[in-house]
Amino acid sequence: MKGRAFTADEVFDGWQLWPHAVVVVDEQGYILQFIAHPDDRQRREAVYFPGLLCPGFINVHCHTELSYLKDRIPRRTGLVDFILKLMEMRNDQAFSCDVKQQAISLADQQMQQEGIVAVGDIVNTLDSLPIKQSTPLHYHHFVECMGVPETLAQQRLSQALKLAAEWKTHTVFPATLTPHAPYSVSDTLLSYIASQHPSLISMHNQESEAENAWFVFGHGPMQRLYDSLGIAPHAAAGCGITSLRHVLPFFTMPPSPPATPPSLILVHNTFTPETDIAWAVTEFQNPIYWCLCPKANLYIEGRLPPVKALMAYASDMIVIGTDSLASNDTLSILEEMKCLQQHFPFIELESLLRWATWNGARALHCESWLGSFTPGKRPGVVHISAIDHRRFSASSNARRIA
Ligand SMILES: [Zn+2]
Known part of the structure; x- marks a missing residue:
């Protein structure tokens, strides 16, 4: 042979x-x-x-640039306190560039050793650039846009476009704009991102109960996030529909020719109601992937996503991510699969492996070689x-x- x-x-x-x-x-x-x-x-x-x-495994959702925050953020605080602590840490000048890059390099090597071959990596900075220039892994960079005040939308879009251009100039990997999450991006900024016709979007979705409560009723713990940041809350407060129902139509409106609607990766889905899953699956032409990061969900909220409902409506579209070392102790797809198997014993081994390989490759548009x-x-x-x-x-x- x-x-x-x-x-x-x-x-x-x-x-x-x-x-x-x-x-x-x-x-x-x-x-x-x-x-x-x-x-x-x-x-x-x-x-x-x-x-x-x-x-090889596909890690559909990661933030390698946060690798230096391993064991720094307390567990099970809920999303609002997690985000506040994360922002505090990110602004802490005590973490040098060297410390950050060593942590990213280690994370990249560990993913290689654990059998990961491609990563959907959320980026807000160029911190991981030197590692990305020599890694054997394939990365898709999702340049994250964030900004609740409507008046900041143009500025945030320009910053993200500049960052995406840097990524595309200095690495061989694709870089596309993506919104952070429904509660952290104004409607204006959402429409600006959509107008760039990104081929692929990866957005944190319904990661907390608070997110839906904010959109449906206009109150709850999200208020504390906006207050702590000293900004006016998201204007869609109390719009009567869930965050997913508010946001998806921005990316599913008929795009002007010749662009095609983007593929969507919805990340976490911890609090996505079954009715939202059914609605998203039946209402839109876009391929919608549902990314599970169970260990991060347990770390932050102590809850797990509605896996049974997702399997009923979209088993072919389920993928797996690790999220970052700020909310996980490993970047291992095998450990995520073990966690899913332990909490949802009805999932067959073949399904888990398909989510971790073939589905993930399709989600990151690298199924022609992975x-x-x-x-x-x-x-x-x-x-x-x-x-x-x-x-x-x-x-x-x-x-x-x-
Ligand atoms: Zn994330």
């Missing part, structure tokens, strides 16, 4: 598990062949790994150990082998 051949108890090709299948890669890691039903000779010639093999063991792609080969009856065990590890 030409190339290097690998086999395991089960091999996941991006869509399903195949017992004792063989995957063959060349020296550069390009897939030469996927043999679902190998003969005895093909199996003997392959290097065997106990457990399973799968394509996400499955298709000949010609270079998705990475990951070994996961200690699988017990198609379930991860506490000691399961992920390691990149090609």
Whole structure:
């Protein structure tokens, strides 16, 4: 057999598990062949790994630039206090550029070791630029726009466009504008972002009960956020509909030709009502991906998203992210899958692996070269150990082998 051949108890090709299948890669890691039903000779010639093999993981949501904030923010404070603490930390001059870049570099290396091959990375700065110029990982940079006062909209858009241009000039990776969250972006700024026709949007969505309460009723803990920041609250307060229903139409209005509507990645969805999921799925043409970051949800709110409802309406569109080390102790897709399996035992291993590989690759628009063991792609080969009856065990590890 030409190339290097690998086999395991089960091999996941991006869509399903195949017992004792063989995957063959060349020296550069390009897939030469996927043999679902190998003969005895093909199996003997392959290097065997106990457990399973799968394509490299896609971490759809991360903020690598916050890696220096690991263990700095208390757990389970709720989103408003988390954000206030985060902003305080970000303004703390005690963290030098060196400290930040060392933390980002370490995060990037750990993601590589854990089998991650691509990352959807939210950026507000150029802090991670030196690391991105030499990393073997693929990144999609989401340049985050934020600003509640309507009068700031033009300025915030210009800043974001400038930052996106820097990213595109100095790295090989795509960079697109994206709103931070419904409660932190004015309607004017939302329409400005939409007018740039970004191909891909990744927005924090319904991460707290407070977010919906603000939009539906116009009161609740969000008021404290606006007061603490010394700004007038978001003008959509009390509009009678959830934040998702308020925001989605900005990106689903018919764009002027020849642009096509953007793909949307909605991140967290911890408090998304089932009726909102059904509405979003049936109402719009845009591909809408639902990104789960369960460990960050437990860290910040102590709650988990409505996974059963998401699976009922949009199983093909579920993806996984780690969020940042400010709200997580690892940047590991395997640990996120373990967390999901533990809290939602009905999720099958194949579903989790599909969310972590093929779905994630589609969400970040890199499915032509990542996400499955298709000949010609270079998705990475990951070994996961200690699988017990198609379930991860506490000691399961992920390691990149090609
Ligand atoms: Zn985030």
